[in-house]
Amino acid sequence: MFVNGFVCKSPKLVTADDFTAHSLDKPGNTSNPQGSAVTPVFVEQLTGLNTLGVSLARLDFAPYGLIVPHYHPRGTEIMTVLEGELYVGFVTSAPDFKLFTKIVKKGDVFVFPKGLVHFQFNYGAKKAVAISGLGSQDPGVVLVPNAVFGSNPPINDGILAKAFQLDKKIIDYLQSKF
Amino acid sequence: MFVNGFVCKSPKLVTADDFTAHSLDKPGNTSNPQGSAVTPVFVEQLTGLNTLGVSLARLDFAPYGLIVPHYHPRGTEIMTVLEGELYVGFVTSAPDFKLFTKIVKKGDVFVFPKGLVHFQFNYGAKKAVAISGLGSQDPGVVLVPNAVFGSNPPINDGILAKAFQLDKKIIDYLQSKF
Amino acid sequence: MFVNGFVCKSPKLVTADDFTAHSLDKPGNTSNPQGSAVTPVFVEQLTGLNTLGVSLARLDFAPYGLIVPHYHPRGTEIMTVLEGELYVGFVTSAPDFKLFTKIVKKGDVFVFPKGLVHFQFNYGAKKAVAISGLGSQDPGVVLVPNAVFGSNPPINDGILAKAFQLDKKIIDYLQSKF
Amino acid sequence: MFVNGFVCKSPKLVTADDFTAHSLDKPGNTSNPQGSAVTPVFVEQLTGLNTLGVSLARLDFAPYGLIVPHYHPRGTEIMTVLEGELYVGFVTSAPDFKLFTKIVKKGDVFVFPKGLVHFQFNYGAKKAVAISGLGSQDPGVVLVPNAVFGSNPPINDGILAKAFQLDKKIIDYLQSKF
Amino acid sequence: MFVNGFVCKSPKLVTADDFTAHSLDKPGNTSNPQGSAVTPVFVEQLTGLNTLGVSLARLDFAPYGLIVPHYHPRGTEIMTVLEGELYVGFVTSAPDFKLFTKIVKKGDVFVFPKGLVHFQFNYGAKKAVAISGLGSQDPGVVLVPNAVFGSNPPINDGILAKAFQLDKKIIDYLQSKF
Amino acid sequence: MFVNGFVCKSPKLVTADDFTAHSLDKPGNTSNPQGSAVTPVFVEQLTGLNTLGVSLARLDFAPYGLIVPHYHPRGTEIMTVLEGELYVGFVTSAPDFKLFTKIVKKGDVFVFPKGLVHFQFNYGAKKAVAISGLGSQDPGVVLVPNAVFGSNPPINDGILAKAFQLDKKIIDYLQSKF
CATH class of the missing domain: 2.60.120.10 (Jelly Rolls)
Structure with a gap:
């Protein structure tokens, strides 16, 4: 289900471990x-x-x-x-x-x-x-640089150049990093 | 209230105009x-x-x-x-x-x-x-370029340089645009 | 699921088409x-x-x-x-x-x-x-005439006659239309 | 507030009476x-x-x-x-x-x-x-006959005649009842 | 599903009985x-x-x-x-x-x-x-005496003794009742 | 409001301090x-x-x-x-x-x-x-012993004696503690 x-899980199979996680003290x-x-x-x-x-x-x-x-x-x-x-x-x-x-x-x-x-x-x-x-x-996580410059596939560089008012080359450079 | x-508004004062807007045909x-x-x-x-x-x-x-x-x-x-x-x-x-x-x-x-x-x-x-x-x-609107490069006051350029892996000068240039 | x-659908199988519909320009x-x-x-x-x-x-x-x-x-x-x-x-x-x-x-x-x-x-x-x-x-749609006079099976005509203070014959006539 | x-009400002024109603045994x-x-x-x-x-x-x-x-x-x-x-x-x-x-x-x-x-x-x-x-x-209550035939002011009788496929006279008669 | x-249930198989219960008049x-x-x-x-x-x-x-x-x-x-x-x-x-x-x-x-x-x-x-x-x-029901003194297995009696500021013997007695 | x-607060008066608390490092x-x-x-x-x-x-x-x-x-x-x-x-x-x-x-x-x-x-x-x-x-907090034995005014001791299957004297003793 x-x-x-x-x-x-079926309530019959649930144990305390289903409510437990570990290692949040580890960096x-x-x-x-x-x-x-x-x-x-x-x-x-x-x-x-x-x-x-x-x-x-x-x-x-x-x-x-x-x-x-x-x-x-x-x-x-x-x-x-x-x-x-x-x-x-x-x-x-x-x-x-x-x-x-x-x-x-x-x-x-x-x-x-x-x-x-x-x-x-x-x-x-x-x-x-x-x-x-x-x-x-x-909660979900949207990392802005990754969503914008590191999506898969990448967003068209012309669109991002226009959005950020940057040269396409800078956009391409940015996209190559993510 | x-x-x-x-x-x-008090229900007694509500009129049909409270449910009406105009001009969505205007570009x-x-x-x-x-x-x-x-x-x-x-x-x-x-x-x-x-x-x-x-x-x-x-x-x-x-x-x-x-x-x-x-x-x-x-x-x-x-x-x-x-x-x-x-x-x-x-x-x-x-x-x-x-x-x-x-x-x-x-x-x-x-x-x-x-x-x-x-x-x-x-x-x-x-x-x-x-x-x-x-x-x-x-619904709210968050324009990503504006939130990141056009906030008021601006986000520290060193932080954005690190986040976007860009030179601070490009960040400064970007921030000047928004 | x-x-x-x-x-x-499994997220792996989802495509842009799953968010697309067509023909809303057709009357x-x-x-x-x-x-x-x-x-x-x-x-x-x-x-x-x-x-x-x-x-x-x-x-x-x-x-x-x-x-x-x-x-x-x-x-x-x-x-x-x-x-x-x-x-x-x-x-x-x-x-x-x-x-x-x-x-x-x-x-x-x-x-x-x-x-x-x-x-x-x-x-x-x-x-x-x-x-x-x-x-x-x-959102669901309840068309009032259909829900009242066109249900399947029809609502008892005596009940509708009483509800609408109409003669049963008019109710029967109405029900025959829907 | x-x-x-x-x-x-301010919590300090609340009494048990605020949670009590009476006379539901009366027809x-x-x-x-x-x-x-x-x-x-x-x-x-x-x-x-x-x-x-x-x-x-x-x-x-x-x-x-x-x-x-x-x-x-x-x-x-x-x-x-x-x-x-x-x-x-x-x-x-x-x-x-x-x-x-x-x-x-x-x-x-x-x-x-x-x-x-x-x-x-x-x-x-x-x-x-x-x-x-x-x-x-x-929860709200919408009595269908009243909402349709007894609104204040009344719904245009031509509209209701078309909706219910009834003669306008019957609509007028109905509206006079509610 | x-x-x-x-x-x-599939909507096609639903009947009025699915919305009906009985015997609430029986003590x-x-x-x-x-x-x-x-x-x-x-x-x-x-x-x-x-x-x-x-x-x-x-x-x-x-x-x-x-x-x-x-x-x-x-x-x-x-x-x-x-x-x-x-x-x-x-x-x-x-x-x-x-x-x-x-x-x-x-x-x-x-x-x-x-x-x-x-x-x-x-x-x-x-x-x-x-x-x-x-x-x-x-809505769920939590009977306080049962949750506290009648859980399965029982809550450690030392914990309850401390919580209720009671002697362990009274706790044990209580737990034996539930 | x-x-x-x-x-x-009016959005115009809000500052970062409205989202800040202190001293959670203090025992x-x-x-x-x-x-x-x-x-x-x-x-x-x-x-x-x-x-x-x-x-x-x-x-x-x-x-x-x-x-x-x-x-x-x-x-x-x-x-x-x-x-x-x-x-x-x-x-x-x-x-x-x-x-x-x-x-x-x-x-x-x-x-x-x-x-x-x-x-x-x-x-x-x-x-x-x-x-x-x-x-x-x-989130609210209901401490069970306090809600049951330490309410203000106290719950009738006969009721609690019946609920917990305890002698009234023990209930009175408990209530005196909270």
Whole structure:
């Protein structure tokens, strides 16, 4: 039996393990150009979350690590910093595109409203760690640079050149990176 | 009295005009760099839509006009072409970032799922017109280039340089455009 | 796999065609006693709309054509006139049964709130065309005359005679028509 | 402060009386042409129901009393017969307009799905009583004959004549009754 | 096909019986320590309620019968007394834990808000009967004494001793009863 | 202006501080009989969470500290252990009252489904810390012992004696504690 496209176990076979995940104390691998890693506990990782409307993620940042501008189409994110300091922000929708930013330190909490573009940047020379709750078991993630320049297949470069008012060559260069 | 942050008229004072808007037959002004115009009938334009869960928009395209990559955080868009031909597409969320595109002509209908980045491009030398229904009275619009490069105040250029793997100068140039 | 009673394709097999419908530029056949036709693009016609919360319909009217009093149990309708002029209205619920009516012309927009009885009448000698967005992928349609006098099997004529304070013969006559 | 358009008392002033209604044991007055009476306990009668998503109603029937075809736009009705026997039914939406009917006696339960036209008829020579739960604090009631023939102001008789395929005189006669 | 984990019949095979339940006029068996019985008509008993958002229950009370403190995680309960008199109450959530109580007699209606602990007690020497509507087809029932002292397997007695500030022996005694 | 009973600031006056909370790195005060403390960041503490559907809480445990059996009527809780080890569990609803328990250590994640009674116990001699995401900005908390034995005013002791099958004196003793 499927619910929301996920297998739904018979109640008779359910055990406590269906509600358990592990290793959120392990740092994600930040050896990548952005210097960041997200370890999600969403319904895809923990099927027992199905229909329950919440999820969790661990965010790791190398020094100067960045979680690139992105949004969650189906859930607000509420983050607390466990270690280090972050410069975070989100941008409101049209027509204002207002940017709200904040330096958040250990113990601070910041909210990224559902569906808005936001980023988290470790501006310091030490690593940083945060934990986020998200208001959906399947919040979704759209990384803006990847969706725009790294789709599969790529978006026509003429369209992106027009959208971003950039030369096609820069677009091609960008697309080659993602 | 307010409902959802919008004034709610007394039922005794409501008239048919509260459910009426005008001029969706008038082309929007496409004399802009993108060569496109969106004329929304959302709750902001027609307060009577409040709580009713749907809205409408007219899309105009000059030749080679583009509605830049954008998304609606609170509603799916279903569009039908009234005139001309469009090349349209949307990109799925992480990790696949799959691009779905289609040439749509007069009478064709295309669906842009809630929260996903999409664009509409008039690839021909004639103008084009479309009408869209949206599944919210307040679907919201996030134009990706504007949210990323045109926020107010701007996002730190170092962050965007890192996010898009571009030189800061290009970022600065981009930010100067929006 | 089924979601909401509709087959849900594997994401790997989904193509842009699953989000595409055709021929909404073709007039529906209005050669019927009401002189009207509705061409829906609901989830039944376009399965890709499933879970996306919106749909579209084209409305065609011969001169003096009427879409009979009806309601959509699961969605508000927002209509714009593409051609011609219509006299439209809806009736509120008990105890007021207030009628709101409006003449709507090319470019006008009118909203029929979810679940309320409404009609659209082409009072002129020319054909008329409209496009409607509906706030559900499966808004449902209950045509009041058909539900009351044309059900299968028919509602007991004594009950309808009492309800409408009409002679049973008139009820029988009515039921023979639907 | 208002929530959903209803006054919301300060929690400090709330008492048990805000959750209490009375007299549902008193028969409604069935001395009317339909021989029926509905005594609702909806949010309008009991403000404390606001946001709580359920309501109750008592249904009284004189011998041969009828609750005319009607629907609730915002809630399913589940009814149980306390006294007497009823002939009940509902009609599905387009395109089938299938009629489901049942004789229900004391202790029987019947479900009228949200938004579908239904009726309850006391076919016997004794009075009947039923209690219904409804899945909304504000389910709404649209009595079909009243909405169609008894609106205020009346729907144009030409439109109704066309809709019901009846002579205008019969429509005028009908409208004079409601 | 399954919807919400319940079998969903083909519309072609559905009959009026799928919307019908019986015997709610029969008293439940109150020969138990609490002197009470609940006869539910939830989706588990009447599959046709699936997706319809409402249910019904009959409550029977022997003299001095009690429905022990419990809550419904997914629905508000609105109850009307058919026979006898009850002393009822509910407790609000933290931090106030305010108790609202009321004597309700034949014809009185009382509302137990979704998710709050409540009880119904027949304080008189005669039996009592009530009918409740609930705002979900699957409201769920958590009997507090059973959930706490009668779970399967039992909750560790040291934990309960600490929680209730009771001696372990009393906890063990309590657990032996459930 | 109020939304959901909370003041809603004008968008023009909103700042990043409206989305920021502090001090979640500070241990709560566990000098209480239960040896535990919950530090919530719910809409009551951070108004900017209103309508956003998620919240966060920090849980502190002294050695052998317990968060007593409780439930959240409006949200699932997903918890991760930052420090120490916990023995946690939840109980399903009627009729099974099945207990699911688990030892969770640093980095483990456990899910407590919406509306079900659960507890968290620090069975070790060291303190423990956890962070929880909850799927509502206003999940609510019902501490079972307090709701049952510590309400204001107290529930009638005869009712509780009957419910828990305990002597009234024990009930009185219990009520004196809360």
